[in-house]
Amino acid sequence: MAETKRKTRDDGSRQRSSSKKPKTSKKGKSADKAERRGPRLPNALRKELDRLNPRTADSDEEIGSDEEALGQDLYEYEEGLPEEESKKNRRFDPVDNLDYELPEDFEDENVSSDDDNEARNGGESEADDEVKEENDGRRIGEMPTQTVEGRRKKMNNVVVSEAYPESEYNPTRDMLEGEGALSIGDLLDPLQGKHGYSKLKKRVRILDKKSTPIQAPLPKPVQQRLERNAAYDKSKEELRKWEPIVKRNREAPTIYFDDDRDLGPSSVGTIASEFEPRTEFEKKMASLLYDDEVMDAHRKDGSRLLELNKVSAEDEKDRQNRIAKMRSLLFRHELKSKHIKNIKSKTYHRLLKKDKLKANSLQSQMDPEASKELAMKQEYERAKERMTLRHKGSSKWAKRIKERGLDVQDDGTRAAIAEQQHLHAQLTRKMNSMKDSDTSSNDTSDDDDVDVNSDDEDRASKLLEKAKEKTLKLLNEDNEVPNSGVLSLPFMNEAAAEEAKLALQEYESWANQLGDSGGGNPKVGRPSGRMVFNGKDAPESSKKTKSDNKNRSDNYYGDSDSDSEDDLEPISISQHGKYRSNELMKDANISPVLLHEDSENHKDSFFKQNTDGSVQDPGPQATHEVSIFASGTWRKMKNGNDANANANAKKSPAPLQSVELDQSVQEPVKDLDVDSDADSEGQMVDGVLSAVPEPSYELPSQEELIRQAFAADNVEDEFKKTKEDILNEENPEPEKPVLLPGWGQWTNIQKKKGIPSYMQIEHDSAKKKREEALKQRKDANLKHVIISEKPPNKKSQNLFTQSLPYPFTSKEVFEQSIRMPLGPEFNPASMVGALNRPEVVKKSGVIIKPIEFEEVNAYEKLEGHKKSGQKHKKNRKSKSNSNSGKNMTKLKTK
Amino acid sequence: MGVKGVNQGHGAVVPPTEQKLSDEMDVTKKKYLRGGEANLEVLKDKKLKGQLAVREALHLKTAQAAANAEKYLLPSEEGYLEPEGLEKTWRIKQDSIAPAVDILSARNQYDIVVPDLGPYRLDFTPSGRYMMVGGHKGHLAIVDMKQMSLIKEFQVRETVRDVVFLHDETMFAAAQKKYPYIYNRDGTELHCLKEHGAALRLRYLEQHRLLASINEYGQLHYQDVTDGRMIGSYRTGFGRTDVMQVNRHNALLALGHSGGKVTMWSPTSSSAVIEMLCHKGPISAIAFHPTNRDLMATSGKEKKVKLWDMRNLKGPLQTLPGQAETLDFSQKGLLARGTGSFLQVLRDSSGTQKYEKYMTHPLVKGYQIEKVLFRPYEDVLCIGHSMGWSSILIPGSGNPNFDTWVANPFETPKQRREREVHSLLDKLPPETIMFDPTKIGTVKPPRKEKPTKEEKEAELEAALEVAKDIVPKKKTKGRSKPSKMKKKKQEIIANAKRPFLEQQMKEDEQMARKKQKGMEQVELPTSLQRFARKKVTI
Structure with a gap:
């Protein structure tokens, strides 16, 4: 209501006096209000009027907000401007209201606050105010606030009688109407004629001329924006000084956060120097150590130290005694424990003995000298036993046990007795008797088995004789004609007869040979050659022979060659394999032994054997026995069955070498470089093999020979062909255009035209495509090379990067950047650390402090920071991840 | 004649001038830079450029450090025979070398004669400390070469x-x-590798821990010796061969065949990675240079020995006359070849890969050389022959400086165990065997791809354009009526489209088929099938 109008615009209004006081600072608006108001009425009358005519208030709505605020006036009264206020003709002296200003320190007891006043006085007080204003008569014309000069500012301290504070949005009525403007001239007028007036006026004029009106304040957002901009610029400037630091951190390959921490004393010496004796013991020690005398002695030449070290003789003696005692005690203890340690159980000794025996036997087997020694020893023992009969049971102990009876004894004793007897038996046994039994058993099981080491000539001749007998027997048996089967056919019979005849002849010749050349001496045949016996062995011996084969693989010889040595024999045998009875097979069939004088013959036979190998009878059960004369020793080998032997012979042609080599035949294949051009160049000279004792020479197998012989045929063409095949497989050659027979050939013209052009074009384009594809190959220009274009293994795909890693844009640069290995295997130890240093080096537990400002030369080259924790004193905080480009920097400005 | 420091490098070394020294350093530095610096100017990305520049600087430093290390920590140089005047190195006999060398080296000249047990094959451990000999007749032995x-x-x-x-x-x-x-070392049989069959040759791939064999049927087998898995078994299809050698650089196996062909195999591909026609006759031996990754020597039965550069397969670097039953490169690049009872060592004295005769050594007449093998880290050549084995001195063959981290001749059992574990951890998977293993880690080579959708469309567009541009002939008797012309045009366009559409259809069909197959495969376990929603069959 009425108070609202009383709002002051300024703090100055506080100085407003209470209702009774004349208002000094009142001006402007109040006058404006006053001019529209009617004369003040007493309250009682007003009430009366209210009662009578409530409607009138409504009617003056249009008057304005002021009117409305006043509200309840009965009538409207437009009070004209007082003469003095119109200022039209300057009839009235303008009043300088400065004169009426109260002194600064003026204060009224009643003044408390606006609110207080209003609350107390209510509507009445305000009415009084109005009255006062009216009566003032010193109103100063309204002045637009904008034009108020600095020195008139005080005039603004006016009670604002508007509903809203005056602003650009809420201009005063005067402003809107454009009248009532008060100029400085108006104010100066009263001073006219006074001293200094002209001066003042002049100044004012100058001021007027120069001064421009103050701009209206900018809208708030703009103002704020401007402020922000300024602040931004300012802070930008502030931050710029950090730039070099941040840049350095960003560019650094590694950032260190290892503050120099006090790690304490670094050496034992420093620790020791700070030692202070605390406990009693320590103090005692210290007093001794730092004794003046001792220190002195140390400081001097040290001769006094000897004096100080003197020990009395008794003390020394005591000490020695004590030590001696301790020593002897120790020694005794040691002896005792040694003794205890040496006591072993019976089983231990038994086992030990066994082991020793085993080792001995092994050794003897391995080492000829040892075996000899062993034999000597055994012989000696045997002799001793035979002389003393120590183990026969003639000892006292044995006799007593016998007296008591063996049955009474416990197992151990019995065993001991038995062992003694066994030992006795062993030692006293006749040696040759053992041998005899062996041979006899051999004889029974296998007539032709002869000990390898029995190389006496008697034995050889005996064997020969036996073989002779057997052959005869067999030949006789052969004469018996089978009754049935194919072999009973007449021509077979004839063949058999013929064969038998031949065999007989052969046998005779052989016997003659033996008779005149060997007789009793089997060596006669050839000193270093070999005689090959061939026969059929009893099947039960086959097992044994197999194992033999293995054992002596280096000196056994293909057996079937002895068959093939005489062409007729083996074939006939194979053909007549069927009629061989079991009995026959059991009997040894000794084929004629050929004592070849000439090796050519032999070699031939070898080849034949190789080729014939497959032709030979597939399942001859007969086993052959081959015995060899080799440099005067009887060696006897047994073969399994034929097939086995054949296979062996095939697989290891090596054994045949020795047969050949003594003929000084050099194999042509290996000796390839003995040729003129090599010789002339003097590069490779290879001698011809001569009388070297036993140069083993590997004869290439048949297939290898063939392979070598035909290898050089047109390899280039072959290669070309294979390459073409491979190319065709990948890019097949386009088929030649063909027409179906009979189609499009009705007339001659069609025939003449040939293949339609579109087909031809298609074909050509396909051909071109293929050629282009072939050109793409890596081996396109390499005539003699095929590089496989197969897609690489899936797993090996993982070894490549799928695409260029992010910051890289060029493949070359990327590949160049990964060319250097980083591991310690490839780099000197001094550089491995630098090559593999992480981006951030920080000791665990170290607090990362915020970055601190420091002067940095932005243009200095970054030096590789040596990683030296103590020296690195800059404790700046900046964690920059140089790879990802993220830079998180906390700033702390000081 | 003079023998320049056999393996000790104590010969009269001319004090090199500073310039020469720095040149040498540059050369070694370059070697350790592994292919020069990258050209960073091409890069537009400043940050990457900066990072790479830092990296490059580090690499340069590393190379410098490595060159220094090589200079100061590997002081020994290999010796060699130096002829004076008219002397020829190949006239120098072993017995004239013997008095000129130290006692330890002289001990390496010997012959072991084991007449009965056939031609011997040899193998060394990588450190050269132990030698394995195997006689053809079954004699196996391990010899400690340091203590003999x-x-x-x-x-x-x-x-x-x-x-x-x-x-x-x-x-x-x-x-x-x-x-x-x-x-094992004690002669205990640990395994019988039955899958390999009757193997003719064995090779061991150190880094991959694979045992490779070629058997008499020409089948190639790779077996992982750490876990016993068969990594690959392939039929070569080129027949029986007993020429097999491993390229230590990329671990490819090279086989020599009777057709004069050399094939190289990796365990991950069933066909040869490379086939080369090297000789006209059958291949009798192959050897790879242990350090120069690109050098290979082959010999054929047509009496030629050829040296090849693996980077340029167009033709041999050098062709030498003469036969070689066995070839071997030493660590320093000497090439030994043996045939019959005659042995020759070639040397690349000029450094231009022109091998010349360096030394010869005739064995006793009649001895047949089976295998020659240089002993690593020693100037020794071992010869396995039909009468045992021999060892001779070849000055300048072995690497005088051994790296104890790589191969330590004085290894203790503890170190050996440690190394074994390390090498097991460092085992390479068999896929890493490829012709150029330096490519590992680089960007995957582009596959031959099917044309993309856009490409196909573009092709179709082009075809249509061509079809539309065809101007029909002007014909008479109403055959060029507008209606007919239009029809004709449409027909042409349809014809042009047809092949594309057909292909599209075919592809779609294939896709559908594949999808269906996939669908069929994804089946629920039987116990859950009854819960699955049944398809409505129409």
Whole structure:
């Protein structure tokens, strides 16, 4: 209501006096209000009027907000401007209201606050105010606030009688109407004629001329924006000084956060120097150590130290005694424990003995000298036993046990007795008797088995004789004609007869040979050659022979060659394999032994054997026995069955070498470089093999020979062909255009035209495509090379990067950047650390402090920071991840 | 004549000038830079450029440090024979070398004669400390070459065709009559590798821990010796061969065939990675340079020895006349070849890969050389022949500086165990065997791809354009009526489209089929099938 109008615009209004006081600072608006108001009425009358005519208030709505605020006036009264206020003709002296200003320190007891006043006085007080204003008569014309000069500012301290504070949005009525403007001239007028007036006026004029009106304040957002901009610029400037630091951190390959921490004393010496004796013991020690005398002695030449070290003789003696005692005690203890340690159980000794025996036997087997020694020893023992009969049971102990009876004894004793007897038996046994039994058993099981080491000539001749007998027997048996089967056919019979005849002849010749050349001496045949016996062995011996084969693989010889040595024999045998009875097979069939004088013959036979190998009878059960004369020793080998032997012979042609080599035949294949051009160049000279004792020479197998012989045929063409095949497989050659027979050939013209052009074009384009594809190959220009274009293994795909890693844009640069290995295997130890240093080096537990400002030369080259924790004193905080480009920097400005 | 420091490098070394020294340093530095610096100017990304520049600087420093290390820590240089005046190095006999060298080296000249047990094959451990000998007649032995003592010797009583050490001297494999076997140092049989069949040659791939064999049927087998898995078994299809060698650089196996062909194999592909026609006659030997990754030597039965650069397969670098039954490169690049009872060593004295005769050594007449093998880190050549084995001195063959982290001749058992574990951890998977292993880690080579959708569309567009541009002939008798012309045009366009549409259809069909297959495969377990929603069959 009425108070609202009383709002002051300024703090100055506080100085407003209470209702009774004349208002000094009142001006402007109040006058404006006053001019529209009617004369003040007493309250009682007003009430009366209210009662009578409530409607009138409504009617003056249009008057304005002021009117409305006043509200309840009965009538409207437009009070004209007082003469003095119109200022039209300057009839009235303008009043300088400065004169009426109260002194600064003026204060009224009643003044408390606006609110207080209003609350107390209510509507009445305000009415009084109005009255006062009216009566003032010193109103100063309204002045637009904008034009108020600095020195008139005080005039603004006016009670604002508007509903809203005056602003650009809420201009005063005067402003809107454009009248009532008060100029400085108006104010100066009263001073006219006074001293200094002209001066003042002049100044004012100058001021007027120069001064421009103050701009209206900018809208708030703009103002704020401007402020922000300024602040931004300012802070930008502030931050710029950090730039070099941040840049350095960003560019650094590694950032260190290892503050120099006090790690304490670094050496034992420093620790020791700070030692202070605390406990009693320590103090005692210290007093001794730092004794003046001792220190002195140390400081001097040290001769006094000897004096100080003197020990009395008794003390020394005591000490020695004590030590001696301790020593002897120790020694005794040691002896005792040694003794205890040496006591072993019976089983231990038994086992030990066994082991020793085993080792001995092994050794003897391995080492000829040892075996000899062993034999000597055994012989000696045997002799001793035979002389003393120590183990026969003639000892006292044995006799007593016998007296008591063996049955009474416990197992151990019995065993001991038995062992003694066994030992006795062993030692006293006749040696040759053992041998005899062996041979006899051999004889029974296998007539032709002869000990390898029995190389006496008697034995050889005996064997020969036996073989002779057997052959005869067999030949006789052969004469018996089978009754049935194919072999009973007449021509077979004839063949058999013929064969038998031949065999007989052969046998005779052989016997003659033996008779005149060997007789009793089997060596006669050839000193270093070999005689090959061939026969059929009893099947039960086959097992044994197999194992033999293995054992002596280096000196056994293909057996079937002895068959093939005489062409007729083996074939006939194979053909007549069927009629061989079991009995026959059991009997040894000794084929004629050929004592070849000439090796050519032999070699031939070898080849034949190789080729014939497959032709030979597939399942001859007969086993052959081959015995060899080799440099005067009887060696006897047994073969399994034929097939086995054949296979062996095939697989290891090596054994045949020795047969050949003594003929000084050099194999042509290996000796390839003995040729003129090599010789002339003097590069490779290879001698011809001569009388070297036993140069083993590997004869290439048949297939290898063939392979070598035909290898050089047109390899280039072959290669070309294979390459073409491979190319065709990948890019097949386009088929030649063909027409179906009979189609499009009705007339001659069609025939003449040939293949339609579109087909031809298609074909050509396909051909071109293929050629282009072939050109793409890596081996396109390499005539003699095929590089496989197969897609690489899936797993090996993982070894490549799928695409260029992010910051890289060029493949070359990327590949160049990964060319250097980083591991310690490839780099000197001094550089491995630098090559593999992480981006951030920080000791665990170290607090990362915020970055601190420091002067940095932005243009200095970054030096590789040596990683030296103590020296690195800059404790700046900046964690920059140089790879990802993220830079998180906390700033702390000081 | 003078023998320049056999392996000790104590010969009269001319004090090099500073300039020469720095040149040498530059050369070694370049070697350690591994292919020069990258051209960073191409890069637009400033950050990457900065990072790479830092990296490059580090690499440069590393190379410098490595060059320094090589200079100061590997002081020994290999010696060589230096002829004076009219002397020729190949006239120098072993017995004239003997007095000129130190006692330890002189001890390496010897012959072991084992007449009965056939031609011998040899193998060394990588450090050259232990030698394995295998006689054809079954004699196997391990010899400690430092102490010249026999560690183990035994008879397998079977044909032995090849022997090879596995990762160290504790285990070795022998290709015997029927199968290869693995034995330990004490001669205990550990494994019988039946799957390999009757192997003719064995090779061990150190880094990959694979035992490779070629058997008499020409089948190639790779077996992982750490876990026993068969990594690959392939039929070569080129027949029987007993020429097999491993390229230590990329671990490809090279086989020499009777057709003069050399094929290279990796365990992950069933066909040869490379086939080369090297000779006209059958291949008799192959050898790879241990350090120069690109050098290969082959010899054929047509009496030629050829040297090849693996980067340029167009033709041989050099062709030497003469036969070689066996070839071997030494660590320093000497090439030994043996045939019959005659042995020759070639040397690349000029450094231009022109091999010239360096030394010769005739064995006793009649000895047949089976295998020549340089001993690593020593100037020694071992020769396995029909009468045992011999060892001779070849000055300048071995690397005078050994790296104890790579191969330590003085290894203690503890170190050996440690190394074994490390090498197991460092085992490479078999996929890494490829022709150029330096490519590993680089960007995957582009596959031959099917044309993309856009490409196809573009092609179709182009075809249509062509079809539309065809101007029909002007014909008479109403055949060029507008209606007919239009029809004709449409027909042409349809014809142009047809092949594309057909292909599209075909592809779609294939896709559908594939999808269906996939659908069929994804089936629920039987116990859950009853809960599945049944398809409505129409």
